[in-house]
Amino acid sequence: MQYDLIIIGSGAAGLGAALYSGRYRIKTLVIGKEFGGETAKAGTIENYPGIQAIDGYELMDAMKQQTKNLGVEVIDAEATEVKRQEHCFEVCAKKATYQTHAIIFAIGAERRRLNLPNEKELTGKGVHYCVTCDGPVYSGKTIALVGGGDASVKGAVLAAEYVNKLFLIVRGKEVTAEPINLERLKNLGDKIEVLLETEVKEIVGEKMLEKLILSREFKGSTEMVVDGLFVEIGALPNVELAKSLGVLLDEHGYIKTDAMMQTNIDGVFAAGDAVNHFGSFKQDITAAAMGAVAATSAYNDRKIHGELCEHHLRPAPTSTMQFKE
Amino acid sequence: MAKVTIYTTPTCVYCKMTKAFFKENNVQYEEKDVSADRAAADEMIKKSGQMGVPVIDIDGQILTGFDKEGLSRLLNIT
Structure with missing residues (x-):
């Protein structure tokens, strides 16, 4: 299965990106190990503009529906491997493999543990x-x-x-x-x-x-x-998959991006809690904003490089109307 | 049809995911809110040996957390 963009992660960053890529009409797949990311577990959200108060899971579900209405595919699966394929990429999950022109890593972070003896054994048991x-x-x-x-x-x-x-x-x-x-x-x-x-x-x-x-x-x-x-002692950025592709990290271990969420690898972008773009200020509004920017960069990248790859024979999307003379 | 009981809390996201899965697959279930029902909480701990939710009892077989594969297997959903 071939896509213009695969977004790895279905939290606020991933679905924020999907909203924009859907509107840019680039064929998009969102693949998330745990739907909704940290937002889904955050309880009541009261600081997302325009919404008085909403349960985090409900907010994520609304974002998912919004992207699906735009034709974005959203699946619950873990991306286990990401490989280069010519200048495109292959994303492997347990039951399928997908090809894509661009990737957005929006894979969030893993909760920190105390790392004490007995902690693992008693998880769920107190x-x-x-x-x-x-x-x-x-x-x-x-x-x-x-x-x-x-x-x-x-x-x-x-x-x-x-x-x-x-x-x-x-x-x-x-x-x-x-x-x-x-x-x-x-x-x-x-x-x-x-x-x-x-x-x-x-x-x-x-x-x-x-x-x-x-x-x-x-x-x-x-x-x-x-x-x-x-x-509840914070989280560590989930960067292993990105690292395996050669994506560079910053000095704090987060995915390194420029202002437009571009990583060091052409066609690879990142957004959300795995990026240190806003320092320790990690909110739904910042994650979704990073996602929107990353999707815009992926869209522009697709316009420039989209015709180069044999895996992507679909014409690049356009933002200008063509008229016959 | 399998007898399905789910032990939940009102704010648990994995409980919501499990119930959404049931709805998608037309699975009938009984829900017990362990935050409001102490007896149900004790029953859940006795069955599962732990205190995390959700706990799902499918004809006496116990699952913890939102385990899509486990649910599909025990409910014969392909």
């Missing part, structure tokens, strides 16, 4: 990485949430609707979040306690999580007995 998913399971119980950024604060506010008590464990000297979310955190009152300059050193439990060992004493002990532990 240790979790998705507050919106599993936070409500702890209705009436006590949980700890590790992380001092906006995602952890949003998670704490959501979990507080369900749990009896929540400890927010922050490594740094302060909690850094959108002021509106900090206000909501403060409004939770006694239900939440914030432990600054504190780390989880050990996760204790056999079949289920039993307690945590902290880096410093809290109420006279380094032991903290909780029913659940949620980890």
Whole structure:
């Protein structure tokens, strides 16, 4: 199967790109391992222009429908390999292989782990990485949430609707979040306690999580007995597939692009959380914007180089109307 | 027809994905919200040995998370 553009990743960046490529009328496939990316797991989104409040999954579903209405194909599958084919590319998934003129890597990031012994064994058994998913399971119980950024604060506010008590464990000297979310955190009152300059050193439990060992004493002990532990300490860019193609990374390990989201390889673009374009400010609006720019670059690239490859015999799209004399 | 029970929370995206899959494939199911029903939560933990959602019980066979291949296999969906 041949495409003008394959977008790897179906989060805000990927679907933002697909919206534009669909409108540019270039044949596009979106292939995503996990539909909706981080946005789908983010809970309520209140900072996407024009929308008062929407569940992240619903927003992603609306974006998907919008792109499908433009003729973009969206499939749930993992791109396992990307290879050069002449000056085009081949994208391999488990059940099929696709050829394309251009690629946008919009593959986001993987949640960071604490990397403590026992963490993997107790994942799902008291240790979790998705507050919106599993936070409500702890209705009436006590949980700890590790992380001092906006995602952890949003998670704490959501979990507080369900749990009896929540400890927010922050490594740094302060909690850094959108002021509106900090206000909501403060409004939770006694239900939440914030432990600054504190780390989880050990996760204790056999079949289920039993307690945590902290880096410093809290109420006279380094032991903290909780029913659940949620980890919200950011994410690492998902760059392996791009690296395998020879895409260069920046000094922080993110995909390196120019202002138009072009990587060092002709025909290869990147957008979203795998790119450090807006520094640590990673939002739906920035991801979708990067996607739109990447799609525009792919479209322009297709116009310039589209006729060169035997895999792409379709005429390049045009933005000007041709009239017969 | 297989007896299908899904244990969910209201905000869980993988629960939504699983229910969308059921809808697409005309699978009838019973939903139990473990955030509002303690007995259902205990039942889920007993069946699956863990506390992540969704948990899907298909005629006594247990799946955790949105496992499209596993669901297709157990529900004979090609």
